[in-house]
Amino acid sequence: MFKNTKDDHIGWLAFMGILILLLEILFFNRGLIFSLFIAGGMIYLGRKKHGKKKGKILFFGGIFFFVISLLNLMTFKFLILAILLHFFIQYLNSKKEPRKISPTFSEPGKFTHEETLIKTKPLFENIFLGQQKTPQAVYEWNDVNIQAGIGDTVIDLSYTMLPKGETVILIRNLIGNIHILVPYETEISVHHSSIAGAATVFGVKEMRNFNQVFQLKTPGYDSSEQKVKIFTSLIVGNLEVSRI
Incomplete structure (x- = not known):
């Protein structure tokens, strides 16, 4: 209730x-x-x-x-x-309706299953102001899911080893630019929306600069064993996805 x-x-x-x-x-x-x-x-x-x-x-x-x-x-x-x-x-x-907490006791000799959870350190934190970027040295990859206020986000995938399967990058930003550098022969899918700003994917610039929503993917994305799915949303700012 x-x-x-x-x-x-x-x-x-x-x-x-x-x-x-x-x-x-x-x-x-x-x-x-x-x-x-x-x-x-x-x-x-x-x-x-x-x-x-x-x-x-x-x-x-x-x-x-x-x-x-x-x-x-x-x-x-x-x-x-x-x-x-x-x-x-x-x-x-x-x-x-005060909350009541009642202790639970297991029967002697009865096995109680407990889930084992592993906590990992995220690459980025949610911030309101400032720039975030991946290290300029080898680092361990973790999927990205962040919300930011005002500032730029730079992700360079050339310094990490991407796992097999689908890698996910999800960035929601109010004001700022997003730049993602992807190694050659890595298949990608891009889902992007913005109110005001340009978007360039592998040198191809989208024509609309206001209120744009688009989805792009490389030809071999669906059949690839190693791929990157990118979700980005901006109020004001530019998206650039480039090869490195």
Whole structure:
């Protein structure tokens, strides 16, 4: 019962958040999309002119306007209130139905099976700001599944030994570039989506720079014993997959 109540609260809060956002965009704050579009354009142009003074001004100015636009949202204020309300409801439910922990005893001589789990260290962590890249020396490979905020991600597969089968790289990024270097004769599949930014796979550049979604794979991917599946999503930024 407690779990179902918790799920109901989360579902209703999510539904109300989406409803308030739609109402705000359609009736109360029609300039929101335009503001976010301008902020995204400033960030994108600032990334393209990286290293120049004008580019830095555009980049950080775009981030500033993006954050201000979010903070002024009625939906953002509702989200903060909803989080506080959710924890308050959790607290009340815990008082009404305190959690009970009962010890379990196994019969003497009866074998109890326990699962053995092996914890491995991930290559990357979830970060909000900063660049992440694989070591410039031999390293042990682990599949990648990360979410990042603002910054670049560089993965060089030439310094590691990929296992047989399908290797997975999953990167969700708000603002930044993703560069993946793949050894020759390694088959790949790319699933990419972005709001604003270019995408280049093995020298072939996708024509759309805004709101693009595409899937590509090398001809021998399905039959290969060693292959890499790449999932990437960006709000603003560029994807590049190249051979090394």
